[in-house]
Amino acid sequence: MNIDYKIGEVKLSYKPKFKNQQKVTCSEDAYKYMLSTYKKGTICYKEYFKVLFLNQANQILGYTLISEGGLTETTADVRLIFQAALLTNS
Template identity: 40%
Template sequence: MKTKVNEIQISYKEKIKISDAPKICSSKDAAKLLFEFWDKGTIELQESFKILLLNNSNKVKGIYEISKGGISATYVDVRILFATVLKSLSVGIIMSHNHPSGQLKPSKADLELTSKVKAASNFFDIKVLDHLIISSNGEYLSFADEGLL
């Protein structure tokens, strides 16, 4: 009798041609796109963390929500983040999260997470292009623009 094990399926499905996907050229482009896809009903209430997945030409492959947390924090499992990046065959990412308080200043935890993800990304040859903090009115702080990356 053959031993039974669970089947593992890894998939990424393109709904639009990559040639038709938006290209990210600046933190402003990324923030505008992420804000467009943020749930406006919860952006002031609940912190969440998303990644923008990019190809070699900085064309957007997709946006994926890694975690949704509470009023003042959300937990980001770096293993899930990289599983998503690797499954989608992305070569670049832009991390993002919202601050329900509206404050755009990064916390110590924000800086530590950014550093941890950036260090781990080197093992996979994945570029961490930015980390954005987004507020409910669309304003943002870019770690790259501020020299925090």
């Protein structure tokens, strides 16, 4: 019996876009940066779970959308959050 076992390759990537990273010093800074990631007109009618990744100097490495829900709830899988955090070395 000659069986050819082939599987797909999984690639995860993180490519920083900016050399000059913005620094978060308070919750208002984080709010301003995250607010700019939403499309106009969508923030009021859907629930989103986004994560902002920072390094140890509180510089922004990036963000990701973990889940998108309905009017009242959305779910977040902690494994996806940790996966992205490890990938970005947050």
